[in-house]
Amino acid sequence: MFVGVVAALSLALSLTAPQAVADDNGRYLTLSLIGDSYTAGNGAGSHYGPEDSRRSTANWGHQYANWLNDQGVHTTIHNLAYSGAVTQDVLDKQIPLLDPASDVVMLTVGGNDIQFANIVRNCFAGYLSSITSCKNSMKYANDNFPETRDRIKKVLKEVQAKIEPGSKIVLVGYPLLSTDSDFKLQPWFWGEAYPAAQEVRKFGQFATVEQEKLVNEWNSNPENTVKIAYVPTEVHFAGHEPDPDDKKRNPVRWLNEFFETEGKIGPDGVTVSKSTSLFDNSGWYHPNITGHEQIGLLLREKVGIPENVRTMQNDNRDIDVVFLLENAVENADQFEDLKKQILFQMKDIEKRAQAKGKTSRFALLTYRDLEGAEPGSPNEISGLVPDFTSDTSAIENALAGVETEGTTGGDAAHQAIKRAFAMPWQPRTRKVLFVVGDSELGPAEEVSSLDWPALTRSAFAADTVEVLVIDPDTTVAPEVENMARATGGHVTAAETLRPLIVGPPQPQIAKLPVAAVNEDVIFDASGSTVPAGQMTSIEWDLDGDGSFEVKLDADGTIPPNPLYSKRFNAPTTTTVTLRITDQYGKTATATAELVITRDGDLIDDANDNCPNDRNPDQSDSDKDGIGDVCDDSPFGTTPPEDKTPPSDNASQSGNTPQSGETPQSGDTGDTPQSGDMPQSGDVTEPPQSGGTDDTPQSGDTGEAPQSGDVPQSGDITEPPQSGGTDDTPQSGDTGETPQSGDVPQSGDVPQS
Secondary structure (H helix, E strand, C coil), rough: CCCCHHHHHHHHHHCCCCCCCCCCCEEEEEEEEEEEEHHCCCCCCEEEEEECCEEEEECCHHHHHHHHHHHCCCCEECCCCCCCCCCHHHHHHHHHHCCCCCCEEEECCCCCCHHHHHHHHHCCCCCCCHHHHHHHHHHHHHHHHHHHHHHHHHHHHHHHHHHCCCCEEEEEEECCCCCCCCCCECCCCCCCCCCHHHHHHHHHHHHHHHHHHHHHHHHHHHHHHHHEECCCCCCCCCCCCCCCCCHHHHHHHCCCCCCCCEEECCCCEEEEEEEECCCCCCCCCEHHHHHHHHHHHHHHHHHHCCCEECCCCCCCCEEEEEEEECCCHHHHHHHHHHHHHHHHHHHHHHHHHHHHCCCCEEEEEEECCCCCCCCCCCCCCCEEEEEEEHHHHHHHHHHHHHCCCCECCCCCHHHHHHHHHCCCCCCCCCCEEEEECCCCCCHHHHHCCCCCHHHHHHHHHHCCEEEEEEEEECCCHHHHHHHHHCCCCCCEHHHHHHHCCCCCECCCCCCHHHHCCCEEEECCCCEEECCCCCCCEEEEEECCCCCCEEECCCCCCECCCCCEEECCCCCCCEEEEEEEEEEEECEEEEEEEEEECCCCCCCCCCCCCCCCCCCCCCCCCCCCCCHHHHHHCCCCCCCCCCCCCCCCCCCCCCCCCCCCCCCCCCCCCCCCCCCCCCCCCCCCCCCCCCCCCCCCCCCCCCCCCCCCCCCCCCCCCCCCCCCCCCCCCCCCCCCCCCCCCCCCCCCCCCCC
């Protein structure tokens, strides 16, 4: 994790200690500074860029940008202002470099056109000043002001032509160069004293009024598509201007006086500063550190958060990107995810640039701390793709072979970032450094030995490299956090970005069969999955109105119920939508058609052979126009039921024909009833020898013809057995003599 604190960086950037992780919240602003030394930052220290430009990270533009970043508006600042610049320098050298994507352009301009430095030297520099030289300087300023005003207007027009309609220009006024004093220059020999302080203040007040008029005229012109905000400073600085007497100093001054720089109000309310020599005079009579802070406060009050803050980064420009990957063993568990993040960011940047017709270039460096290695050596910092390239496959191939080694800590992170800032960035492009890794900085004493404020200034010296940090854990060092904020970047936990590299949920709706009105319909999402993490909710839009009226949430680690049941009280056809959400907030939807009919099938009632029952196949076996499902006799007419009661003498064994029925040929075991006529082909057993028709014989089946039965032609009877009569029981008979009219039952047959 990031550890350690560098108070100097917090002081230089006027930032408080950062929170653990400040994730991107989606508000962006590009702020450009142009103009002269009052914008560049003379007298505030913390300089960067060309030495004579005197650009400072402590100037009022940076103060304002830092405040915007603290408000969650990721502000990238480009400082093109130059010490000593006149309006023509701004037109010729600065506006051509101005980023067309600038949302806000701020400036002070015109002071050098009226030779502000000569006014200071000729009116307030003690023995170097005189009444004549002071008067001449004031005359020059007044005489040249109308032309200067016109040149300022030309600068504003050129800025408007360079940036997009709807952007904003902020013209900052100059503070007065003297306190409200009766200081006068005295003549060498004779004549009247000259009220230098009042004359200089009078001109400053006049210039303020004229600048305000210029802005009002500009904003009232409907042809101007970029509006201007004017922020005068003279009233706010009242009482904090320099003392015009070179033998005195204003103890609460917000501008440096002679022989000093980087003044700042101390805890006791008195200004303290650094002394300078006669030859180091660039900061004299310029806002000191407190003065720049105060102008920054004015901008917060008068401008605030601009209304044209973007909700997406401006992609309408070429872009250079360096990926700085920490391949220390501490990152091993998440290393593959970190590499995936690089690939995702690269592809996304390339895609957006191509959509705008812009170029994108990439480079890849790795770093880790190796014991015994020379700080910043190739052993610790590897340029896998050390030069910018538009060939993304070169980055992919290089990443594939990267493995973890070494540890976090040491000065590897500092040296790697320093090397990245020194890359050959393309002029007038958006420049981004991704620091991907834990980047642990080591013990506080090691961290404090490294000049982090100077490293941050290197980002601005390269025309501002935005630092974006993707950190595997939740703790970030103030050094890195402050650098990211100051450059308009941010720090984001890798886990927060995980949805970018994790696939979306895979919703799936089980097949929905056609259902009937008031029938339970089961909506089944059990086939749905999430590639990583947990499914947190299942939602259903069951009526196709775009609103998810059913939401089933996970209960802790228990996933949401994938089943939901509902009845519909009327026929309908609609599209059901299922939405799945995972723990990363990623969602995906699936749809299915739901059909509810009166009877649960798709056959129109006018053509349905069972309009009240579900029968999608319309089966009609007997072809009577009534479907099998609702037909009482689906296979034809049912025979009428025989309601004739059975005879009392009917044998109970087997299928006994009822009275009036004719036994068929081959029937067995059926006893003909009284009045039944045997048919041709029926076979009857003849009586045994000596027996009669009513006397069962040995071996008889027990079936006896009844009284009155008449054998028909063709019937065959057995002859009676020897010695037997009809009524005489034979050997083996039970001795029971059948009575007249009795019919032997099955099983009553006497045995031989």
